[in-house]
Amino acid sequence: MSDESRAGAAADLLWTAWTSGERIGALPDDVRPRDDAEGFATQLAIGGHAGRTYGWKIAATTTAGQAHIGVTGPLPGPLFERFRHDPGDVLPSDDMHMRVVEAEFAYLVGADVAPDAAPDEIVAAVDGLHLAVEVPDSRFARYETAGGPQLLADCACAGRFVLGPQVSGWAEHDLSTWGTEVWINGERAATGSGGNVLGDPRNALVWVAEDLRRYGRGLRAGELVTTGTTTAPVPVGPGDEVRAAFGELGEVSFCFAG
Template identity: 85%
Template sequence: MSDEHRAARAADALWAAWTSGDRIAALPDDIRPRDDAEGFAAQLAIGEHAGRTYGWKIAATTTAGQAHIGVNGPLPGPLFERFRHEPGDVLPSADMHMRVVEAEFAYLMGSDVAPEAGPDEILSAVAGLHLAVEVPDSRFTHFETVGAPHLLADCACASRFVLGPEVPDWGGYDLSTWATEVWINGERVATGSGGNVLGDPRTALVWIAEDLRRHGHGLRAGELVTTGTTTAPVPVGPGDEVRAAFGDLGEVAFRFAG
């Protein structure tokens, strides 16, 4: 079986689980990704089912997150247009498996990032900053034990995403020390800061630009990069009202269907 066919079949199996709401223990041996490259190829193949992407997410940007899912570093995953939401939306809840939300900073790219670009050039390609909440999920029953190639194939636990307001004059803020909070049903349940994202969300942006290169991809103008959770992932359930507060920068609020 060719590598391309293996990736397509892995994507078929994962998309079937994604759309049915069923969870799988692991991909069958004959199509199981053997390394990160095969896992990434499978996530790209899922795009044939899920449709248009508008950017990237980064999973496991905290040491605690990496330890929880048994990986040695962050993982990239695509953001699919069909799962994008706006503040005030009511998000489906019946098919949630991980049942968590994450308050994040997201960069909007203003220009393509050249393959040879260094950190300064990567950062200079940014056109804007948004506040956001990710609602990650996995198609695996025990996502915390399947390993990095499986998680890459699973789009790094990509699922729903709430894109919040753009931050004016964003370049003047030190996000590495910027405080964040998550409130559920009017109660503050988590606090954190941009420093939880690889020490600085800018570091996460540089990381994904460099990591995508090894897979033959790059960041492009108009793409959004959400950089990882600033607090511990916050448990949620049907009917919950969510508010991620970013101090003077603003907030992102929405709720889940009951």
């Protein structure tokens, strides 16, 4: 079986699990990605099922998150348009497996990033900042033991995403020390800061731009990069009301169907 056929077959299985709600133990040996490159090829093949993307997410930007899923660094994954939501929406709850939410800072890229761009040039390509909440998920029954290549194939635990308001004057703020909170049903469930994201959300932006080069990809104008959770992932369930608070920058609120 060719590498392309392997990636396509693995993508078919993962997409079936994604849409059916069933979870799989592991991909079969004959299509299981053997390294990161094969895992990334599979997530690209999933795009043939899921449709248009509008940017990238980053999983495991904290050392605790990396330890939890058994990887040594972050993982990039696509953001699919069909799973994007607005503040105030009621999100489905019957298909959740991981059952957590994450408060995140998301950068809007204003210009294509050159393959050889330096870190300061990558940051300079940003044209805006949004507040956001990711609702990650996995098609693996035990995602914490799936390993890096399979998690890449699984789109780095991509799930639903709530894109909040754009922040005016965002460049004036030091997000590395900016506090965040997650509230569930009116009670504060977690606190954190932008410093939990590789020390600074800008570092996560630079990381994904540089990591995508390994796969012959790059950041493009109009794409969104959500930089990873600023708090420990917060457990949620059906009927829960979620509010991610970012101080004077604003908030993102929504709820899950009961």
